[in-house]
Amino acid sequence: MDYHVIFQPYGRRGDVPSGTSLLEAGQKLGISIRSDCGGGGTCGKCKVQVVSENRPPAKQTVLSPLTAEELEYLTAEEIDRGFRLACQAYVLANVLISIPEESRELNQIILESGVKRTLHLNPAVRAYAVHCPAGSLTNQTADWERVKFELEHNHNLPQILIIDYSALISLPDVLRKQNGEVTLYVWENKEVIGVQAGLESLNLGVAIDLGSTTVVAYLCDLTNGKVLGIESIVNPQVKYGEDVLARITYALNGPESLNDLHNIIIDGINSLIKKLNNHTHTAAADIHDVVIVGNTVMHHLLLKINPQYLGRLPFLAAIQSAVDLRARDLGIQINPGGKIYILPNEGGFVGADNVADLIAEEPYNGDKLKLIIDIGTNGEIALANRKILAVTSCATGPAMEGAQIKFGMRAATGAIERVTIDPENLKTDYKVIGKDEWASENPATEARGICGSGIIDIVAELFKSGVINKTGKFVMSAPSARLRKNDDGKIEFVIAWKEETAIGKDITITQGDIRAIQLAKAALYTGAKYLMSKYNIEKVDEIILAGAFGNYIKPENALLLGMFPDCPLEDIIAVGNAAGDGAKSALLDVDKRFEAQEIARRSVLVETAVETDFQAQFAYAIYIPHAKDNFPQLKSILEKIPQWDKIVTTNK
């Protein structure tokens, strides 16, 4: 016979056979209860509390009787309040158990996206299932005060609880729907922000990486840290401007324009949340917490703060601290009492997205000096280890995210994410997101476009094959039918033939596309170099490539392009969307929020736009690779390129 066991405050639940100890039940359901003696009843550390039947004598019936060991480790008052040792008490009926703070093992979870990251599950909002007794003429205590008593006395919450207005107004009806069985969502151990009838309600959160071009949202289960769904959209603000400067300029038109930019992104976020809910068969009301990261301009537009002072000297943000507000104040459609937490900004031009990269990568905990490059429309660069913590940003433009590229698209199903070109015969192969085989194995690729990592591959491979030269220009003598003039007389190189695609058109890369990538990579290189020169750093220990442009960036090709200063290939690591991972970690572990505040406070901002030689440095960086960097690490790769001598000679 199986019985249903629920563990609070995580809300983890499942069935276990009759006679399973609570300690084993916890292990089975993925809850770590502290047990220093390994379940022998000799340490007394695995104290838990029976909630559903905590009024004698009923408590005797759902679990096996008290043992001698329990009588030794539990006080009479604890026994009266339903406390048991988890290793000594065996399940004999359905039971709801609360694990006090001191009996919880820190609950380690693993985020798997670009790389695996380990963190502790410690969300801001926790769900507490409560049996609230009904009132009577002899106890006319009001609804909220009866619920508050249960939480404070039977769930060991501090006696300072308040209730949010939206939760309060639904409390009387919700409380009576299932005879006093309710789930209460408690934020930071101090405020009830949501109530739902019954003991088995969901507790979800959303982490959002709000990029200038791409917005990615992750739906997470706050009871176990699992990512239930991921959705992304193009930031709908692009219709008002491709990059942050264009949007600041649009906002200068007046409050109406600022409203436009604000409303459209709020609508966009709501559409993402709706998709996440639909695909996971969950409801907006189940979502109680949202963490958002983005650059300072995205941050200000999201909040409807005039961004104009970000765009002019001395580049001041409205706020650096984290912003903690109600979803309803922003019009984000989750539970009406739900919370929004926006990570802190480091300054006027380096924002919460960079902070998110940092708390995901944690370079400040190690000795290795890392250069973290977040490749987006606004590039965020950090140079950091235990001693140094310096940050900057650069206007990369949207090319790396596939925007303003003829066949560019974001990293989604159908995007060409990897490309190879054989320097010997210019034979071209590619792989599409959503397909396991390369085009050469199965030409029915149904490609729809090219995402960031594909574009980087293409430009690097074209260069290695001599199809473009050091200045990025097509070398028209290259012997390939793929290199051609299109109908407008513009030169282009075909990556996928129309028969292979889902769009019925040849997918090509144009001279303009290559120029856009050069500008983007030059901005990244220049930013990184200024940051390093500020600290007289010639060489970093590790280069971390982050971004929502696709996880499969090939370090060799990125280095060859001259996207960042020279570095041994083995020290270049692509980690995927680190900002998204940082947002998820701040959603799942409140301690990461404190860490973020501290990091934002400590970071040194390096402003490159005011450097007098910026234009000259930028011009050198447009070359493939950089015109001045001698790339000692890259040399062996370069020398393997057949046309290398010719290329070098041509461009001298």
Added chain:
Amino acid sequence: MDYHVIFQPYGRRGDVPSGTSLLEAGQKLGISIRSDCGGGGTCGKCKVQVVSENRPPAKQTVLSPLTAEELEYLTAEEIDRGFRLACQAYVLANVLISIPEESRELNQIILESGVKRTLHLNPAVRAYAVHCPAGSLTNQTADWERVKFELEHNHNLPQILIIDYSALISLPDVLRKQNGEVTLYVWENKEVIGVQAGLESLNLGVAIDLGSTTVVAYLCDLTNGKVLGIESIVNPQVKYGEDVLARITYALNGPESLNDLHNIIIDGINSLIKKLNNHTHTAAADIHDVVIVGNTVMHHLLLKINPQYLGRLPFLAAIQSAVDLRARDLGIQINPGGKIYILPNEGGFVGADNVADLIAEEPYNGDKLKLIIDIGTNGEIALANRKILAVTSCATGPAMEGAQIKFGMRAATGAIERVTIDPENLKTDYKVIGKDEWASENPATEARGICGSGIIDIVAELFKSGVINKTGKFVMSAPSARLRKNDDGKIEFVIAWKEETAIGKDITITQGDIRAIQLAKAALYTGAKYLMSKYNIEKVDEIILAGAFGNYIKPENALLLGMFPDCPLEDIIAVGNAAGDGAKSALLDVDKRFEAQEIARRSVLVETAVETDFQAQFAYAIYIPHAKDNFPQLKSILEKIPQWDKIVTTNK
């Protein structure tokens, strides 16, 4: 030559002659700065801080130079931060001064409404004028963090400040409007809830007594406690039901009906605030705090909480604690970051209005046992002294507020508030609110109707004159042209002839009106008597009559009616709108909010509706005076009534 001096955090300001000491300037402007030595420079208690020019060397120019006494009592760090002794520093230019907490005398203010009440000015929201330095490329600290630094370091606020979302979004523009001169509105020393450009912004609050029939709002200046305006309206919910039970019944129709009740009162409150603003030439944005009191049903409907559980056994409220929320969450149109504070309820049927009566009257601080009767559509009764604190409520009906009375109206200009009838000749005289003379002195009274105190007078005077008998019935033989049948064949008594009125109609009192008053007073008497009998109290030391029905209630007439148990006349005190006074005191002094929470928690609820002999007791109480009370204190009054013997005989 006069200079302008502003004192923070009160925002008190004014001009003083050159050479005035800051201590004298404070006294002149009504700010009490602590000065144990009386201004001799020998106690060091009058430390204040110069804010406007607190960066050396400018600070030397606005005030006289530092004296030897100051060098003795001020540390080098304090001098550097602009601290001075108020008795030693003389005004030589316009100056902005901040008075630290420890240098403030508790600021006593007096509320004058029905009675004078003294309280300390200690509002939840205080205004701080700040000169915030601009940012620069070498100090790129964000706007909020620069402001926060000023508040925390130059205004001695604790370093935990946060900023509300609505204040944050206006900060960047407001900060730059007057070169960094801003006024910040700080709630409970922890949150900036509003920002306004310039150093001289208003800081206003509103106290609201939300009655079933009458809603009264008081606009107060939070910098000096002055009441700037009073407005009242009939509660627009009356269209959905005259009393609390009728409105609960209406709300039972479903969420739409609850919305109707909620929306109409929010609109009503907004219209009151608009009137207050218009009449005082102030703006909604100047209002930062609102305190509301009302019975539990009004409380729930205001908050859009389903009131049905208040109306059925065991009469449970949704919440007893005070409710603290944002004005924008409720749609109350004040400053968007402004706060709403609703006083706590004592239980399901005794609400925040009774708590307001109690914190205004403070019976719990004295030995005198007081019976506090708040005469509204829902009557609230408390029996209290240092030892006892018991409360109940009763369904009085709206008659005492002039509703459901043929010519009834609320206590406003044109209302007949006092009436006398000579028992010898039935000569009738009356006085109207807004006129100093009685009708007999100047018949052009422009009366428009009769308010609660007038109705009580009329019924008592009719009885004393033998025009009505002990059962409340008109004695048709009474020799007066004023007693007549109206067009519908109903008996009525004329109070004001149409020529005297502003409405062109005779203002009369009908048999139905008298019946309504009898039901109301019977409810009050029965409630009070149950409360007393619960504690075996035969006689109280004082009876306090409160209510928004008009301040000029005549204790003799109220006693004669049998509105409450017998009491010596000199111990019956009419205090006007005590609930409104309680709301004002909680608005002006946050300590009164804590007092209210404590009182609400301590109060013993006495439920009369479940008493088995309620109907019988109520029936006795309908008589004029009470059929069973022998009114020893009233006897001498009764015996002076010419027809007394006859009346007593008639009704035996």
